[in-house]
Amino acid sequence: MKRLLTLLLFVICSGYSASSQAQNAQITGTVVDSTDKSPVVGAYVAVSRDTPDAKPEYVTTDEKGKFSFNGLTKKTTYQIKISYLSYNDLIRKITVDSDVQNLGTFELTEAVANLKEVKVVGQVTAMEQKGDTTQFNAAAFKTNPDATTEDLIQKMPGITVTNGTVTAHGETVNRVLVDGKPFFGEDAALTLKSLPAEIVDKIEVFDKLSDQAQFTGFDDGNAQRTINIVTKADRKVGQFGKLFAGYGLDNRYQAGGNVSYFKGNQRISLIGLSNNINNQNFSSQDLLGVTSSGNSGGGGRGAGGGGSNNFMVGGQSGITGTNSLGLNYSNKFGTKVDVTGSYFFNRTNNTNDQTTRQEYFLQGGGGNQFYNDTSRTSSTNMNHRVNFRIEYNINKSNTLIITPRLSFQDNNSASMKVGLTSLANGSLLNSADINRTNNTSGYNFGNDILYRHAFAKRGRSISLNINTQMNDRSGVGRLYSKNLYFTNLEMPGDTINQENLTSSDGTTLGSNLVYTEPVGKNGQLQLNYNFTLSNSNSARETYNLNFDDNSYASLDTLLTNNFDNRYTTNRAGISYRLRKNEWTSNFGVDFQNANLYSQQLAPRNATVDQTFTNVLPSFMLMYRSKSGTQFRTFFRSSTNQPSITQLQNVVDNSNPLALTAGNPNLKQEYRNNLNVRYSLAGASRPYSLNAMIFVTQTNNAIVNSTFIARQPTTLPNGIVLEEGAKLTSPINVDGSWNARSLIAYGKPVAPLKLNVNVTTGFNYVRSPGVINNVSNFSNTYAVSQGLVVSSNISENLDFTLSYSGNYNVVRNTIQPQMNNNYYTSGISGRVNWIFGKGFVVQTDVNNQSYRGLGEGYNQNFTLWNASVGKKFLKNNAGELKLTVFDILKQNNSISRNVTETYVQDMTSQVLTQYAMLTFTYTLRNFGKMPTPTNRREFDGPGGFPGGGFPGGGNRGPGSGGRGF
Structure with a gap:
């Protein structure tokens, strides 16, 4: 035996x-x-x-x-x-x-x-459709020798960049990857500006699923429009970058640059920037809600003002000085560990002079009411942010992905504002002269841990994602306001002198467990369970000035509040996906139970305990042919919880004429989203055509309810609202709709050596709102048209012409006096010409026109910037350039915001004419690529071994679902 x-x-x-x-x-x-x-x-x-x-x-x-x-x-x-x-x-x-x-x-x-x-020899195919990924070959598009990747992608059919926002086939690009890996976190504009066009081999555009959805192949609704930059094989080793420094009139200056070191999988990039000309080299992650300055947007180029070098991404209105430093690192250790990380710091100083005009119409007589203010704001914001992604391929069946994120912010601001409320006949109701200071600091931390296991049977898998988020914020603010009430003979005015202490913190723990199982030859079943627990606390203490000892020691209980909130969800669901030939369909339903528990601890005790039970269906149907024709429709229901700020029942009197407060009785929103997309692209077609429809319908939508006092009114919490003053708080209302459609067409015109992008869109928004307890629905219809023509002539001559126009029609159900038609348009042109022995001429012209806005807001202005330079040194590595900004002295910044309760027009401070002399040095030192080991790319960078469901799901680079 x-x-x-x-x-x-x-x-x-x-x-x-x-x-x-x-x-x-x-x-x-x-x-x-x-x-x-x-x-x-x-x-x-x-x-x-x-x-x-x-x-x-x-x-x-x-x-x-x-x-x-x-x-x-x-x-x-x-x-x-x-x-x-x-x-x-x-x-x-x-x-x-x-x-x-x-x-x-x-x-x-x-x-x-x-x-x-x-004979036509070696003609490069400009565009190909590979699965659901549109791939552009960089060699088919000519750019200047000093061009960035941002300059390159603007020449590609269907891709545009406007004020730092990248759109691809009509959709905003949320992420930019380099060879499938993150680069400086999720700052898309920073990545595009940091990489020279000459290292790019291909540009891939696709919808990137979450790491868990990539693995399973089932779309979880969290896909992001993504651009992946594929670098050339002979540019994967070397050092490259650009350094610059300049000084000009009115003490304007700029200095900075970026340097990258690539050696196969090891990549290190360093960037830096210092200037006072509005080059705001950061994203909205750097603000994270701690700023209190007036950054409520600005139209045209006024909010930027940096010309063709504008780094503005989610920046502030006004004039900003920036100091920033960033480091990005990525490497692959052996065959199992892949690491990407970045650190970014910036410090910004912002000043902004702003005028605002709001028009309200009141039911029941009285005509329109107007609110006007002028303000001056200054702020200093400092931010540190760190991002990491660690991917550990344990073996062919198991992977572990850890993605921690951490940021710290500190903000100091001061503002002066004079506000005035009046009626249509010119009668004055009230005014306020307001001075405020705020010092706020906080941090945000987040981490995802994703474990994925693929069983031996193809299509059978299990994955678990654990998510943690923590945030903390605290601040000290002071308010001094002199208020006049012109219709109150008993109290014609008062003075507010207060100090407030604010703090808020929150913790969220979540998990998502997903199991997939093959069913038959072409089907796959998914079971999922999700649990989320969010706890948050927010407190505000307000103290009045004690004149006896000149200290803030007298607690104002009407403006003091302590609030706790807990939101718990349990969601379980089942989905079935079927793939047959060129069709893929997915049907699913989730059952969710959510509990919202809120407790007010001060100045009095109150409790809200609400439970919601929801059925959340989802549906996806996709057709994808080998020739590049694609059709996809996607429907999903979801819920959205109110924030702690919206729930906290405490009055914010930062502007005594316009008070705000939360509502602890808010319910969660229930949303239905429908997306339809049709596209034609591929090597057999010399063009790309994309048509899209996006519709969102919301029940229990959280909207603003505004109460405008007709006479001095005491609110339930004891605060007196003088005539003409407003109190705004959130409430739930049904009937919210948002529909957007777009057709984007892009085509290279080979005989003329041009690239043409045309977009046509129609939007419809139905916004409910309440003013003085009367519901109003604001219906906005907007038609947009865009045209971009860019050159593809040579590396020495590069130009772009563009037009964008928007015609808006606003109609209100009960406030016809607020009906309005207005039109905005922009025409711009940019030329970059290299001639002779290294001479360079650059110019860009931008005309903005506004019609149908309020009195004094209809404008037409032209911003013209130009520069002349000379290249020298070996390989033209050096350049000396003289730039003049706003040659015509017409720079301006205006914007319109139409809401369900008022129409607002705003102008902001802009950068005016200056001249600057700048020296730039370009570093280009590329070596030979070492002989690679056997490298398998499973459906693109970062894919998971084993390959996925045949043709299933939105895949693209970085996917690789474990199907069968």
């Missing part, structure tokens, strides 16, 4: 060993040009079993044109496909006969088309 067991064990081990060796064969080869036999660097080599449903694996050739594959099975037939820009694809079938098999040399022939005996 013992000998029998020993023999059996020997046979099993021998079979296992033989199987392991059989599946560990290696093939090698070399790819060269068929004409001059030179190696082809960076060619894509795909290897797959010679079966209809086989999933390919990829490598790229090294600087010698060589490639290798490991882990193949002997005595098995494989198909090899080699592709590269301007070459014909090469397909060959081979049978693996030995452990290490050299396939020899593969010769690629250049793509040639015969047109009446005229």
Whole structure:
């Protein structure tokens, strides 16, 4: 018996060993040009079993044109496909006969088309559709030698950049990756401006699913429009960057730059910036709600003012001085650990002079009421933010992804404001002369831990995501306000002199467990359970000045509050996905139970305990043809909880003429979202066409209710509201709709060497609101038209012309006096010309027109910037440039905001004319790419081994769901 067991064990081990060796064969080869036999660097080599449903694996050739594959099975037939820009694809079938098999040399022939005996050789395909990813070949678009990636992508059909916001096929781009990895967190504009166009091989545009959804292949509704920058194989080793410094009139200055070190998987980038010309090199992450200055937007170019070098992303109105520093690092350690991290610091000083005009119409007589104010605000904001992503491939079946985020903020601000309320006949109701200071600091921390396991049976998987979020904020503010009440003879005025102490903190713990199981040949089932617990606390203590000892020691109980909030959700669901030929469908339903428990601790005790039970259906239908035609419709229901600020029942008297307060009785919102998208793209079409419809319908929408006092009125909390003063608080109202449609068309015009992008859109918004307990629905209809024409002539001449127009019609159900038609348009042009021995001329002109706004707000102005420079040093690495900003002295900033209760027009301070002399040094030092080890890209960078559901889900680069 013992000998029998020993023999059996020997046979099993021998079979296992033989199987392991059989599946560990290696093939090698070399790819060269068929004409001059030179190696082809960076060619894509795909290897797959010679079966209809086989999933390919990829490598790229090294600087010698060589490639290798490991882990193949002997005595098995494989198909090899080699592709590269301007070459014909090469397909060959081979049978693996030995452990290490050299396939020899593969010769690629250049793509040639015969047109009446005229040969067109090596024409680069500008755009291809690969699955649900639109891929642009950078070689097909000509840019200046100093161009950034942002300059490059603006030439691509369907992609535009406006005031730092990137849109692709009509949708805002939320993330930009470099070779599938994050770069400076999620700051899209910073990434595009930091990378030179010359290192880019391809630009990929797709909807990136969450890490968990990529793994399962089921869309969880959290997809983000993403651009992935694929760098050239011969630019993956080297140092590159740009350093600049300039000084000009009125003590205007700028200095900074970026330097990157790439060596295969190891990449280090350093950026810095210091200026006082509104180049705001940061994103909205750097503010995180701690600012209290007037940053409520500005139209046109006024809020920016940095010309073609504008770094503005979510910036502030007015004039801003910025000091920032950033570091990005990524590396791959062995075959198991992939690390990406970034640190970013900035300090901004902002000043802003602003005028605001609001018009209200009151039911029941009395006509319109107007509120006007002028303000001057200054603020200093400091921010540190750190982002990491650690991906650990434990083995072929298990991965662990950890993504921590941490930021610290500190903000100091001071403002002076004079506000005045009046009636349509000119009668004055009240006024306030307000001085405020605020000092606020806080931090935000978040972390996701995602574990993914793929079972041996293809399509069976389990994944668990654990999410943690914590935040804390505290501040000290002072308010001094002299108020006049022109209709109150008993109390014609008063003075407020107060100090307030605010604090808020919150913690959220969440988990999401997902299990998938194959059903039949083409189906897959998903079961999911989600639990979330959010706890938050907010407190505000207000003290009046004690004149006896000149201290803030007298507690104002009417303006003091302490509030606790807890929101708990339990959600379980089931989904089924079916893939058949070119169609994919997904049906699902979630059952959610949520509890909202709120407790007011001061100045009196009150408790709100609400439970909500919801059914949340979802549906997806997608058609995707091999020719590049795609159709996708997606429907999902979701809920949205009120914030602690909206729930906290304490009056904020920062502006005594316009008080605000929360509402502890708020319910959660219930939203229905429908997205429909149709697109045509691909190498067979010299254009891209995208049509989209987005509709959101909200029940229990959280909107503002405004009460305007007709006479001195005592509120339930004891505060007296003088005539003309307002109190605004949130309430729940049904009937909110938001619909947006867009058609985007992009086409290169080869005979004229131009790229043309055309967009046409129609929006409809139905916003409910309440004013003096009467409901009003504001219906806004907007038609937009956009046109961008960019050159593709040469590297020495680059120009862009653009037009954007918006016509808005506003109609109100009970306030026809607020009905309004207004039109805004912008026409701009930019030219960059290099001629002679390194001479450079740059100019950009932007005309803004506003019609139909309030009196004094209809304007037409032109912002013209121009520069002339000379390149010198070796390889033209140096440049000296003289720039004049706002040559015509017409820069302006205006905006209109139409709400359900009022119409607001606003102007903000802008940067005026200045001249600056700037020196720029460009660093370009690229080396040779080391011979890579066998690198498999499972459906793009960061993919998960095992490959996913055939054709299922929104995949694109970075996906790789574990389907079957």
